[in-house]
Amino acid sequence: MNTQSSRNNDRFSLSPMHTDQVLMLVILGGACLVIALGVVFVVSRFTDAPSFSWAAVGAIAPWYLAVISGWIMFVMVPIYVAHGRTRQAGFVEWMQTGVLLAVIGAAIMGVGYLIERGFYNLLGLEKGAEDIYFSISSGSIVMIFAHYMLTFAVWFALGGFVGVSLYRFTDWGWISIPIALATASLTGLWNFTGVSIFGFVRRLVPTVDTGLAVVVVVCLCYLTWRMVQDMSLRNP
Amino acid sequence: MNIEIRNIHQRFGDTIALNDLSLSIEGTKIIGLLGRNGSGKSTLLNIIAGFRKPTSGKVLMDGEPVFENGRITERLALIREVGDTVEDSEKVEEALRYAAYLRPNWNDERARYLLDRFEVSLKSKISSLSRGRRSALGIALGLAAQADLTMLDETYLGLDAPSRYLFYDELLQDYMNQPRTFILSSHLIEEIARFLEDIVIIDHGKLMFHGNTEQFVSQGAAVTGNAADVDRFVVGKKVIGERQLGRTKSAMVYGEINIGFLEQASTDGLDVESLGVQDLFVYLTQPKDE
Known part of the structure; x- marks a missing residue:
């Protein structure tokens, strides 16, 4: 049965989840860059130009990715199952989205730094001697890209873990938030996103334990999968 | 399928x-x-x-x-x-x-x-x-x-x-x-x-x-008539509901409603009506104490 005329079984078509999230990230990243440069320009008219205005965006971005990830797990994966897809298929799309957002988000961050530096140079702004930010080399841009990619991956995994915990265990799911934050803080990326925003490049890039961060991502993804694999859909 | x-x-x-x-x-x-x-x-x-x-x-x-x-x-x-x-x-x-x-x-x-x-x-x-x-x-x-x-x-x-x-x-x-x-x-x-x-x-x-x-529907019938006649008629049959108004009584019977059943009811002067899906469902699933 089921006539083929209406068949739409192209599993290679682009996922709306991927396209929507990537598009939103690019739009938000662009908007944040414009705002960051605008702040630098306006403030520099009255006082010393702030260094690292783009870094403030870098501090917010991981939280954005965590929320998006949690939303996908909490809202979209159940919708996938309700539409006849498996939990595994939903989980795989969640992971693919995480990889896409981490890579593209990190690229946006790196490009943002380069543009901001160019903007400072264009305005002929002075900068503090201790700010190594202004001596960014192409090598350090690669480091920044890697650093952000890893950070985004950790926060995306964290968000998914919390999202599925809240979906599956409702009120008890809130316990997952301190657990996830404690686990993520093991990576040493915690200071970067939460406490110390400015000067992070100098202070944190060399000290991030990449191996530990990867282990945390894998562990959070594994725990997320264990909760997703036989999760019951809530009643509407 | x-x-x-x-x-x-x-x-x-x-x-x-x-x-x-x-x-x-x-x-x-x-x-x-x-x-x-x-x-x-x-x-x-x-x-x-x-x-x-x-x-x-x-x-x-x-x-x-x-x-x-x-x-x-x-x-x-x-x-x-x-x-x-x-x-x-x-x-x-x-x-x-x-x-x-x-x-x-x-x-x-x-x-x-x-x-x-x-x-x-x-x-x-x-x-x-x-x-x-x-x-x-x-x-x-x-x-x-x-x-x-x-x-x-x-x-x-x-x-x-x-x-x-x-x-x-x-x-x-x-x-x-x-x-x-x-x-x-x-x-x-x-x-x-x-x-x-x-x-x-x-x-x-x-x-x-x-x-x-x-x-399903053929298994249910409402037998209506004089209360005493209805009571006599339903002996040995599965009664899933009853209603009485004065001396007139209706008994909802569930089971095999065959020609013999209909002929016997006719002989006893009772009316037989089939029950709808909803009536049958209600009578079958109502709690015992209702």
Whole structure:
């Protein structure tokens, strides 16, 4: 049965989840860059130009990715199952989205730094001697890209873990938030996103334990999968 | 298409929602799933659709397990109440976009046609839709999915009477144009009884009846007449309900209503009327103390 005329079984078509999230990230990243440069320009008219205005965006971005990830797990994966897809298929799309957002988000961050530096140079702004930010080399841009990619991956995994915990265990799911934050803080990326925003490049890039961060991502993804694999859909 | 439900047991804490329930559904037909509130209807549909893994037992479709089997689950569609295949903050057209991506047999033209018939705007935000419009969206998504087994769990409760009749027409149209199996769970039994080919009744998590609708209806009759005559007549028969007004009494009898039964009633001066699906269902499932 089921006539083929209406068949739409192209599993290679682009996922709306991927396209929507990537598009939103690019739009938000662009908007944040414009705002960051605008702040630098306006403030520099009255006082010393702030260094690292783009870094403030870098501090917010991981939280954005965590929320998006949690939303996908909490809202979209159940919708996938309700539409006849498996939990595994939903989980795989969640992971693919995480990889896409981490890579593209990190690229946006790196490009943002380069543009901001160019903007400072264009305005002929002075900068503090201790700010190594202004001596960014192409090598350090690669480091920044890697650093952000890893950070985004950790926060995306964290968000998914919390999202599925809240979906599956409702009120008890809130316990997952301190657990996830404690686990993520093991990576040493915690200071970067939460406490110390400015000067992070100098202070944190060399000290991030990449191996530990990867282990945390894998562990959070594994725990997320264990909760997703036989999760019951809530009643509407 | 064949659905085999084997010894399903579902427990929620101390509550047993389904108790060792087994059932087999074959062929293409429209089936009514009936049961009182809390009887286990929705739980059963959730398990058939793979929305929930049962405590024990299994569901097979064409011999393959359903749960987490993408080849099978893509052939199933369950729309619950006002629909949970959509995200509230989206617009209706976004819901169609996701359905088109996720449903292998999605018929976009049919979905848009149905939404137009139910006067649901594609540009509307789903959270702003009335309960009735939201039900209509669920119905459009369910029918346009063109799944081999489509289950509608109280989906049309939010619809007003004209919209419900429109839904029944569209359902029958779908069924005739592309025969497949539908399971309708509803409390509006009289409305749907006319096009149900099979009936499944669940009571307290157990299968009470599964069979052809005519066969079901033929098993119930109301015997009316003088109270003493009625009492005498029903001795040895299964009486599922009684009503009395003065000396006139009606006894609802469930069992084999054959020629001998009718001739005996006629000889005793009693009237025999067949019971409708809803009356039979009510009498069969009412608590013992009512």
